[in-house]
Amino acid sequence: MDHLILISGFPRGGTSFLRDCLASHSKITQIPVEIVYKDLDSFTIKLKENISIISKENKNLTDKFIVNKAPANLRNLDILSENFKDAKFLVILRDPKDVFTSHKETIRPWLAGKNKDVKFVINKLEKYYEGLLKYSQKEINKNVYVLRYEDLHQNFSQTLKKIFEFCGIKTSDDEIQLINKENLMNFKLNEQYATSEDGKRKGVIGEWAIKCNQDEKKYFEENKFIKYFNNNYCYSNLELNYPNIIEAMYNSNKVNFLSENDLINYNLDKKKINVSLQHDIDFLNNDECYKSVIGCSEFENKYDISAIYNFLPLDDRRYSPSSKKKITDLIFQIKQSNKNSSVGLHMNCCEKFCLSENGKLIDNPDILNLEPKILDYAQKIIDEYEGHKINFLTSTAHGFGYKKKLPNNRDFKPISKILEKNKIISFDNILRPNLIKNSKIYFSLTDTGGFLKIGKLENKFLPNDPRFYECLKENTLIRFLTHPGNYFYDKPYRVKMQIR
Numbered sequence: 001m002d003h004l005i006l007i008s009g010f011p012r013g014g015t016s017f018l019r020d021c022l023a024s025h026s027k028i029t030q031i032p033v034e035i036v037y038k039d040l041d042s043f044t045i046k047l048k049e050n051i052s053i054i055s056k057e058n059k060n061l062t063d064k065f066i067v068n069k070a071p072a073n074l075r076n077l078d079i080l081s082e083n084f085k086d087a088k089f090l091v092i093l094r095d096p097k098d099v100f101t102s103h104k105e106t107i108r109p110w111l112a113g114k115n116k117d118v119k120f121v122i123n124k125l126e127k128y129y130e131g132l133l134k135y136s137q138k139e140i141n142k143n144v145y146v147l148r149y150e151d152l153h154q155n156f157s158q159t160l161k162k163i164f165e166f167c168g169i170k171t172s173d174d175e176i177q178l179i180n181k182e183n184l185m186n187f188k189l190n191e192q193y194a195t196s197e198d199g200k201r202k203g204v205i206g207e208w209a210i211k212c213n214q215d216e217k218k219y220f221e222e223n224k225f226i227k228y229f230n231n232n233y234c235y236s237n238l239e240l241n242y243p244n245i246i247e248a249m250y251n252s253n254k255v256n257f258l259s260e261n262d263l264i265n266y267n268l269d270k271k272k273i274n275v276s277l278q279h280d281i282d283f284l285n286n287d288e289c290y291k292s293v294i295g296c297s298e299f300e301n302k303y304d305i306s307a308i309y310n311f312l313p314l315d316d317r318r319y320s321p322s323s324k325k326k327i328t329d330l331i332f333q334i335k336q337s338n339k340n341s342s343v344g345l346h347m348n349c350c351e352k353f354c355l356s357e358n359g360k361l362i363d364n365p366d367i368l369n370l371e372p373k374i375l376d377y378a379q380k381i382i383d384e385y386e387g388h389k390i391n392f393l394t395s396t397a398h399g400f401g402y403k404k405k406l407p408n409n410r411d412f413k414p415i416s417k418i419l420e421k422n423k424i425i426s427f428d429n430i431l432r433p434n435l436i437k438n439s440k441i442y443f444s445l446t447d448t449g450g451f452l453k454i455g456k457l458e459n460k461f462l463p464n465d466p467r468f469y470e471c472l473k474e475n476t477l478i479r480f481l482t483h484p485g486n487y488f489y490d491k492p493y494r495v496k497m498q499i500r
């Protein structure tokens, strides 16, 4: 049994996902049924039976690895690893809070009843985990590899590479790329069906903060197993939301918050992690939006930190048409509530002329014909704000249109000329590229539709944990972009699968 890979872990903890990923490798084939350990004899017999079944279908099985997953085998990892010394054991762990939430939210019949009870589920996971502890105490074999679901989620290729290395399977970057494509497609599809709650939910990190009630959260707070897991596997009971992320940055003592002035002068602290907080105000249509934006600014004021609030044109279709005064009042309120904050222009002058009647972007806009209208409107936007005594120093581009087709607010060159003429500097085209050049590492934190996207990074922690920043190199630049008009600024985020 030297070509055997046995996966175990928590139920609803990513074992199927890991098995499918491995089975897409050309050198690995899977036993599609779960072979669960009850006693050594029956386990060995069942294993042999199934191997002989797939060898009939597979002529070249001799040089192939065989993978099987059964979460429950974690309970007996010590016995299995001792008796199958030549096999490789993969243990995939996941934040118990998210595992419970997945139990709670799924409609699968075998996870009804007790499996919706937090105490029952966490105790079950603890019993599973005892198998890993027993194995570690004996430490007879080195044939067990432990990974976290979250590592596969955020750092797919690197994590998979390490697994193949451990199993002694030769693999190329191209092959990993192929596995990536094959298995992450599901997550991409889910993104398209954003209306299906199940699709949105699938496999995300941090869902517990949204789906668990106060009693369940209190249970997490007091439970020793969860505390142990947090300490040993880098999890946290803190919700992933904007205030907690800012507090973690602040408390890490490693972060330098950049003001608009710092950006314009490329004023970076090379010994620190430089963070530019930016808020695109993409939606202002009811009182909640206003409360959220001002709440965000007041929160930042408590920490005496800078942020830039980027506003769309006053007549943008995302802002209520009758409230230009309300919008300009909000801008003055932001500046008043926090002296360190500034307001930028979130330029959106193309969309208006490239939309069809049903609100979709038209396929082949006549750029030559549209150019004068777009530029005229761009100047009108700036003039109208100026009429309200609001002048901008910087600008960001709202969206880049369908597949970045021209004309879009970032890449349509004539817009840059209008901005230049009005002494407004484009963040996307001028500031960011230069700031990146002056920094060692750059990545972004971006919220979209309640999800937080974390730029390419190898970090065990989430950004609401001060340890996240302790792991970063000095002279790292982070752009943290949120949309406090779209939903309340302190709402918890979920983390999406990293797809590249």
Ligand SMILES: [Zn+2]
Residues within 6 Å of the ligand: 280, 282, 346, 397, 398, 399
């Ligand atoms: Zn926007």
